[in-house]
Amino acid sequence: MANSFGNKLKPETLAEIEKIIPRYPQKRSALMPVLQAIQDDQRVISNDAIEWVVEKLDLQPINVLEVVSFFPNYRQKPIGKCWVRVCRTLSCALHGAYKVVDILEKELGCKMGTTSEDGSITLEYAECLAACGTGPGALIDEDLFENLKPDDLGPVIAEIKKRAAGGVPTPTKG
Amino acid sequence: MAAKETRILLKHADDPNYSTSIDSYLAVGGYKMLEQAVTMKPELIRAEVKAAGLRGRGGAGFPCGVKWDLVDRKSGKPIYLICNCDESEPGTFKDRQLVHKDPHQLIEGIMISAYANNVALAFIYIREEMPKGARILRQAIEEARAKGYVGENICGSGYSCDIIVHRGAGAYICGEETGLIESLEGKRAYPRIKPPYFPAVLGLYNCPTIVNNVETLCNVVHICRMGSVEYAKIGRPNNTGTRIWCVSGHVQRPGYYEVAGITMGELLYDLCGGPLPGRKFKAIVPGGGSMKILRYDERFKGKNPDGSEYEYGVDDIPLDFDGVAAAGSMSGSAGMMVMDDSVDIMEALANLVGFYSHESCGQCTPCREGSLWAKKITWRMCRGDAREQDLDTLVSMAGNIGGRTVCPMGFSTTWPVQSYVGKFREEIEAKVRENKVGMRGDIRLIEK
Numbered sequence: 001m002a003n004s005f006g007n008k009l010k011p012e013t014l015a016e017i018e019k020i021i022p023r024y025p026q027k028r029s030a031l032m033p034v035l036q037a038i039q040d041d042q043r044v045i046s047n048d049a050i051e052w053v054v055e056k057l058d059l060q061p062i063n064v065l066e067v068v069s070f071f072p073n074y075r076q077k078p079i080g081k082c083w084v085r086v087c088r089t090l091s092c093a094l095h096g097a098y099k100v101v102d103i104l105e106k107e108l109g110c111k112m113g114t115t116s117e118d119g120s121i122t123l124e125y126a127e128c129l130a131a132c133g134t135g136p137g138a139l140i141d142e143d144l145f146e147n148l149k150p151d152d153l154g155p156v157i158a159e160i161k162k163r164a165a166g167g168v169p170t171p172t173k174g
Numbered sequence: 175m176a177a178k179e180t181r182i183l184l185k186h187a188d189d190p191n192y193s194t195s196i197d198s199y200l201a202v203g204g205y206k207m208l209e210q211a212v213t214m215k216p217e218l219i220r221a222e223v224k225a226a227g228l229r230g231r232g233g234a235g236f237p238c239g240v241k242w243d244l245v246d247r248k249s250g251k252p253i254y255l256i257c258n259c260d261e262s263e264p265g266t267f268k269d270r271q272l273v274h275k276d277p278h279q280l281i282e283g284i285m286i287s288a289y290a291n292n293v294a295l296a297f298i299y300i301r302e303e304m305p306k307g308a309r310i311l312r313q314a315i316e317e318a319r320a321k322g323y324v325g326e327n328i329c330g331s332g333y334s335c336d337i338i339v340h341r342g343a344g345a346y347i348c349g350e351e352t353g354l355i356e357s358l359e360g361k362r363a364y365p366r367i368k369p370p371y372f373p374a375v376l377g378l379y380n381c382p383t384i385v386n387n388v389e390t391l392c393n394v395v396h397i398c399r400m401g402s403v404e405y406a407k408i409g410r411p412n413n414t415g416t417r418i419w420c421v422s423g424h425v426q427r428p429g430y431y432e433v434a435g436i437t438m439g440e441l442l443y444d445l446c447g448g449p450l451p452g453r454k455f456k457a458i459v460p461g462g463g464s465m466k467i468l469r470y471d472e473r474f475k476g477k478n479p480d481g482s483e484y485e486y487g488v489d490d491i492p493l494d495f496d497g498v499a500a501a502g503s504m505s506g507s508a509g510m511m512v513m514d515d516s517v518d519i520m521e522a523l524a525n526l527v528g529f530y531s532h533e534s535c536g537q538c539t540p541c542r543e544g545s546l547w548a549k550k551i552t553w554r555m556c557r558g559d560a561r562e563q564d565l566d567t568l569v570s571m572a573g574n575i576g577g578r579t580v581c582p583m584g585f586s587t588t589w590p591v592q593s594y595v596g597k598f599r600e601e602i603e604a605k606v607r608e609n610k611v612g613m614r615g616d617i618r619l620i621e622k
Contacts, residue, residue, distance in 0.1 A: 021525050024339055025252075025295065031360035036341055046611060063360070070362040071343030071537075073302045085303075090262045090463060090525045091422035091511055093619040127346065127529050128264040130280075132422035132509065133429045142305040165524075 005052035013041040017056070027057050031067055035074055044078040063064040080115045082121035082163035084108075085139040086148075092135035099150040100136050101125070107157045108164075120164035177440035180408065180416050183392045184432045187275035194310050196317040205323050207398040211286045212331035216614065219290035223394060225413040232266075232349070232387030233462065233507045234453055235495045235556030238394075242291055244383060249321070251381040255296040255448055259388045260342055260349040262301060264463030264529055268389040268418035271430055273300070273307040276392075277314035281337065283391035285323060288335045291384060294334060299354050300378050301342045311339045314361035314376035338435035346533035350581045352377075352387040353535065364537040365581035389418060407474060409434040417508050421446050424453060424514035437497075439489025442512065453514040457598070458488060461506025463526045464586035466593035475500050486584035500543050520605050520617035523594040524552035528620060530586045538579035541554075545587045552591075554622055555602075558611035565606055569595055 007015060016037050021030045034056065038049050052062045057064075068074045086092075086101055110123045112117040115144055131137040134146035138156070143165065145156055186192040187200055199205065211219055245253060257280070261269040272280055280298075286297050300308050301428025315337050326334045326339040327479045345363050347353040352366035355378050370376055377383020393415055397405045406414045416434040419441060426447030433441065442448065442455070449455050455470040468488055476484050491501045498505040513522060531545035554560055568591060576588035595602055 018432050024338075028357070028360035029358060032343060032357065033340065057360075059360075066362050067360065071345050073344035085417070086454050088525075088621075089529050090522060090619065094423045094511075094513065094517065096617065098618045100620070125531055126303065128262055128266075130261045130267045130270050130301070132267050132511070133199075133420060136421060138592060139303055146308075153582055167206075 003051050005046075005048040005054070008048075009038065009041050013037050021057070026061070031057060031064065032060070032071075035064075035068065039074060039079075042078075043072060045074055045076055055062060059087075062099060078115070078119065080164065081120045081166070082160050083122045083124075083139075083141055084160055085124050085126035085129075085130045087127070087131070087135065087137045087139075088125040089132075091132035092137055093129075095135045096150045097136035100138075100148050100153065103153050104157070104160075107153070108160060118166075121160065158173075175433050176444040177436040179432050179445065180434045182396050182408075182416050183272060183279070183389065184276075184430070185416065187271055187608060192276075194277050194314060196314065196321060199276070199282075200321075205282055205318075205321075207395050208222060208282050208285050208289075208323055208328045210245055211398060212289055212329050212333055215322070216290045216292060219354050219398065220288065220487050222402045223397055226397040226405040227402075227412065228390065228397060228405075229413070229415075229495060230387055231389035231393070231417065231508070233263065233504075235505065238390055238601075239384070241374065242287075244372070244547050245291060245384060246375045246382040246521055247292070249375075249382060252295070253291055253293050253590070254381060254383045254502045255284065255291060255293040256351075256354065256378065256385045257284055257296065257298040257388060257391055258309070258349060258351065258354060258385050259298055259300040259304075260346075260354060261304075261388070261507075262346040262349050262533075263507040263509055264421060264526065265422055265459060265511040266462050266507040267420045267422075268430055268508065270304065270307065271418070271565070272388050272392055273304070274310060278318065279395060280311075280388055281324065283312055283394045284337060285328065285335065286316075286393050287384070287386065287391055289328070289333055290394075290403065293384070294335055296337045297378075298337060298339045298458065299342060300339060301348070302344050305341075307416065308339050308341050315339065317612070345535070347535040347581075347583065350583060353581065354385065355383065359381060364535055365583075367580050370597045398535045406444060410492065410494055412490075413496055417494065417505070420509045421491065421505060421512060422452055422510070423512040424455075424516070426450060427510050433493065436493050437489060438491040438493050441493055441510075442489070444548045446512075449514050455488075455512065456515045456517055457513045457519065457522075459509075459511040460491075460501075460511075461504050462509040463511070463581075464528060464589060466500060467501040469597045472501075472597070476500065516617060517599040518556075518605070518619070519594055519601050520552065521556050523590055524549070524556045525619040526590050527587060530583070530590075534583065534587075538584070539579075540575045540578045541584045541587070544571055544575040548587050548591055553620060555606055556610045556611075558609050560606045560609050565595065565602065593597050 020033045024030045024174040110121045136148045138145045228238040229235045262379045348363045353363040357363040373383040416432045418432045420440045508556040527548045533543045534541045537544045573593035578584035
């Protein structure tokens with residue numbers, strides 16, 4: 001019996017999922033894009049979602065759970081309205097990434113590696129974002145912010161607060 | 175005379191009048207090579223790529239033409255092509271430029287390579303942290319499809335091939351080709367053991383599969399345009415074509431530089447402007463975080479054609495695969511991280527070991543446990559909590575990871591530990607002896 005999780009998804013997400021699956025030579029290959037579409041829609045991959053995907057792709061629960069639990073960017077806890085990922089790897093660290101993090105933690109009132117209590121901001125470390133020449137860098141939702149100077153973070157902090165106060169950001173397609 | 179860039183792949187990338195639209199690409203002669211390629215015999219294109227001496231730009235430098243030769247064409251199974259755009263090696267950001275600024279060049283390279291290898295379906299595996307790149311690529315593919323360059327009956331030739339953009343989800347190990355394939359099959363990205371799982375024979379869905387890096391595939395377009403003979407004149411023999419070097423860290427002008435036939439010193443001084451004011455270069459990681467570090471004052475020995483020896487320094491290292499290898503490291507993914515005398519080398523090592531312990535996929539015990547153990551040791555050394563035997567334990571343990579695992583990622587802990595400790599032993603021993611927190615507190619490289 002199909003669970004009702006599909007009803008929670010936006011019609012365009014469902015349409016996208018239906019379009020993705022037949023493109024792959026094997027159904028199971030569509031697992032990652034289907035999970036991504038669900039997470040973009042719901043900001044979390046819930047147990048209901050996992051069960052729904054199991055049926056959708058004719059898999060066993062473990063097939064889905066092992067992938068969700070393996071990849072760091074699939075989340076079983078909801079992501080905040082604004083998702084901030086600051087690169088901590090060497091090139092960014094050499095230009096003060098950890099100082100940037102200290103300031104963000106303080107100004108945003110959100111501890112590194114957590115989501116704020118009101119669910120508005122998720123602040124995390126990222127491992128190398130492949131933008132090393134313009135570090136420190138941070139991925140804020142879908143946007144890459146570069147050259148974050150510890151003494152000039154005002155605009156970035158304002159942007160994060162704006163997004164955190166607003167609605168859920170427009171998700172990526174697929 | 176100051177060294178200059180040789181921009182071929184990045185020729186249009188930073189032109190303010192150039193965009194990611196197909197019209198921009200067509201206006202500079204784009205897709206002409208694909209139109210020509212589909213009228214040729216596939217084996218002729220393969221022979222050209224091989225003759226050009228193109229080596230893989232992802233890290234290992236394996237000759238692309240040889241990789242294509244290894245493909246099992248008699249199995250009767252479909253052949254797949256995967257473009258590896260999981261760019262995750264610390265210090266590397268070249269594929270980001272190629273994808274975000276000139277996506278059609280990549281798509282043309284993929285389509286020519288697909289045609290040359292009778293591929294019916296191609297994939298671009300792009301890391302999750304490049305959502306805009308994925309969107310740009312999807313848009314570009316639809317534009318190319320509308321003009322008959324992707325999809326059914328390409329350029330009226332009767333040949334058909336589609337491209338699927340597949341996003342990762344934050345795992346470094348997906349840059350390893352067999353881990354990538356597992357992930358594309360919808361599984362955990364545990365690398366497969368070779369033999370028997372050489373992708374050329376048993377790749378995606380156990381079918382013959384080619385996995386090439388973004389930059390490698392972009393080069394194919396230019397080999398077709400220039401011909402293998404002209405292409406092979408760029409750079410040195412066995413190191414043909416340009417390479418996009420990514421320079422980050424302590425130089426005046428960090429960035430990406432497409433060059434050929436220059437030295438490391440020319441890159442560091444002429445193009446990157448040398449060290450920051452009042453600072454001195456201390457160490458260079460030449461080809462991405464997992465590669466062995468070079469001390470800036472290190473001296474190397476070379477051999478003249480007559481057999482006599484000569485000495486040279488870091489600035490004289492020829493900036494290509496063989497040049498960096500002769501200096502005892504690897505050009506890898508060409509992600510060069512530069513550190514000056516303000517850096518505490520132990521903290522730099524601890525930072526990178528932190529990366530590799532986070533990114534170990536966990537399949538093989540030596541890498542899963544060893545990288546984490548190395549993190550614990552290096553981090554407590556930086557936090558003033560070192561134990562007397564730590565340094566010896568670290569070195570001997572790290573030596574037991576690389577080569578004892580399914581994939582080469584074990585070396586990503588082994589090589590940094592061995593080379594940083596080997597080349598900066600005095601500094602590290604002094605730090606362990608003092609055993610204080612933050613000896614050079616101005617730039618902190620790990621968490622408090």
